[in-house]
Amino acid sequence: MRATEGRVRDTEAGSADSMTDRLVEFVGLLRDHRITAGPSETIDAAETIVALGTADRDRLRCGLAACLLRRNVQRPVFDQLFDLYFGTADTPRPGAAIPEKSIDALRDQLVPALAQGDTQAIGELARRALTQLGGYGGAGAQQNSGPVTTASGAGWSSYLTMKALRPEELLDRIVAGMHGTSQLDTAVHTIEADRRLTEFRTAVQTEARLRSAQLRGTEYIARRGVQSSTDRIDFLGAREQDLAEMRRLVHPLARKLATRLAVRRRKAVRGQIDLRRTLRRSMSTGGVPIDPVLRSRKHGRPDLVVLADISGSVTGFAEFTLHLIQALQDQFSKVRSFGFIDTCDEITGFFTKGEPPTPGTAARIISSADVARFGSSNYGEAFQGFLDNYLDALGPRTCVLILGDARTNRTDPNLAALETIRTQAKQTYWLNPESARSWSTGDSAAHVYAEHVTMHECRNVEQLAEVIARLLPA
Numbered sequence: 001m002r003a004t005e006g007r008v009r010d011t012e013a014g015s016a017d018s019m020t021d022r023l024v025e026f027v028g029l030l031r032d033h034r035i036t037a038g039p040s041e042t043i044d045a046a047e048t049i050v051a052l053g054t055a056d057r058d059r060l061r062c063g064l065a066a067c068l069l070r071r072n073v074q075r076p077v078f079d080q081l082f083d084l085y086f087g088t089a090d091t092p093r094p095g096a097a098i099p100e101k102s103i104d105a106l107r108d109q110l111v112p113a114l115a116q117g118d119t120q121a122i123g124e125l126a127r128r129a130l131t132q133l134g135g136y137g138g139a140g141a142q143q144n145s146g147p148v149t150t151a152s153g154a155g156w157s158s159y160l161t162m163k164a165l166r167p168e169e170l171l172d173r174i175v176a177g178m179h180g181t182s183q184l185d186t187a188v189h190t191i192e193a194d195r196r197l198t199e200f201r202t203a204v205q206t207e208a209r210l211r212s213a214q215l216r217g218t219e220y221i222a223r224r225g226v227q228s229s230t231d232r233i234d235f236l237g238a239r240e241q242d243l244a245e246m247r248r249l250v251h252p253l254a255r256k257l258a259t260r261l262a263v264r265r266r267k268a269v270r271g272q273i274d275l276r277r278t279l280r281r282s283m284s285t286g287g288v289p290i291d292p293v294l295r296s297r298k299h300g301r302p303d304l305v306v307l308a309d310i311s312g313s314v315t316g317f318a319e320f321t322l323h324l325i326q327a328l329q330d331q332f333s334k335v336r337s338f339g340f341i342d343t344c345d346e347i348t349g350f351f352t353k354g355e356p357p358t359p360g361t362a363a364r365i366i367s368s369a370d371v372a373r374f375g376s377s378n379y380g381e382a383f384q385g386f387l388d389n390y391l392d393a394l395g396p397r398t399c400v401l402i403l404g405d406a407r408t409n410r411t412d413p414n415l416a417a418l419e420t421i422r423t424q425a426k427q428t429y430w431l432n433p434e435s436a437r438s439w440s441t442g443d444s445a446a447h448v449y450a451e452h453v454t455m456h457e458c459r460n461v462e463q464l465a466e467v468i469a470r471l472l473p474a
Contacts, residue, residue, distance in 0.1 A: 019049060026085040029222045030068060033077050037068045057086060073229050080226045083206050084218050103164060111170055114196045115177030126203035134161035134208055155215060158208040167197050231461040235317035235433045243316045246461060253465055254327030261331060261472050302399045302426060304332040307386060309404030310339045311377045315362040317433035318403050321464065326351040331472055336393050339365050340382035341372040377407060380414030387417055394424040402430040406446035413445040418452055429471055430455040
């Protein structure tokens, strides 16, 4: 009996040690993904695991998120890492490529599951679809030869699965399965159906990530196969859904930056010592200046001029930055925006103060405004066009922001025009969405422009917010 009790205790201790190691490794990977979690948060997370147990994964997920996260934008990264460290993947049975009829049958089963919102059925269909459609390099195809090795190049792909399944084509059938009658019902059901399709896609991605971790190791996938949070996705590599999420960040980010500026202004409300008033006050203390008098600083809000490259290569960056500047309009006395590709035109009227950003703004600007003649970026011609037509926008109180990757297609960079803009304005800054390592490669003239204008790397929302916070008037 004593031997049996000893073995039970050893098993429980081993399980606890294993969970402890898993939690510590999990927190370490969170830090690698810029989610700050210190020792106190880790201790709270360990106590949460003891209190909640590991049987209910959704409850455990919420408990650990409450202990370890500080911002909502961190949740997607947390969920991906949580699934890797606390989730389990099915070991798929071997299968060959399935015929088109079988794919159609799988899609037919997916429609009622999504229409009814059956989470369990959606998860099962996601696993089946990945098993039948997502294996590559022999993954899941060995029946008795043991696991697939990393060297074989095998793996599981959610992209291949979704490409073969084409669930986005099922939207109308899913909405019809929800049995809506009125036009309002149809609109609401369309939104809900789109959300459930996203849920199915996420389930496929999660299962593919778990199975890939079985092949290559959890840590390998955690470091290389986890999507970054929205504020750390590069503008130049963002997909349409990423850009849509970035647009939703505009106004919360603008409020945060405006609050930070207000605090900075309150701290800087008093300026240099007023010597005359200080000496006059010191007469009551025998000429000792115990209580110095400070001059009040005069705060003036500058004008802001934005020159934005809205060509296809940097559209997402320019559009997001323009919306952010528009949301911060109260911090400036006047904001004027100009877009260009190879000619320059004012685009201030395309942005309405207080209204949320809408997708496709850049496309509407290109079709309506005079920003392109030949369609390829030409910074030299654009700067010259700005000087010829809008020089009156610059003045001693004007701050100029230039947005673009400085890739001139090997045309004349027209440094003289940029120097004129710099000298006519109070301050001039350049925000570049490319990595600084690329500024002297190919047709980029960034290294040349940076010799005349202060250039900042702004590859993602996080970097952009830091730069804008530094450049806002104090």
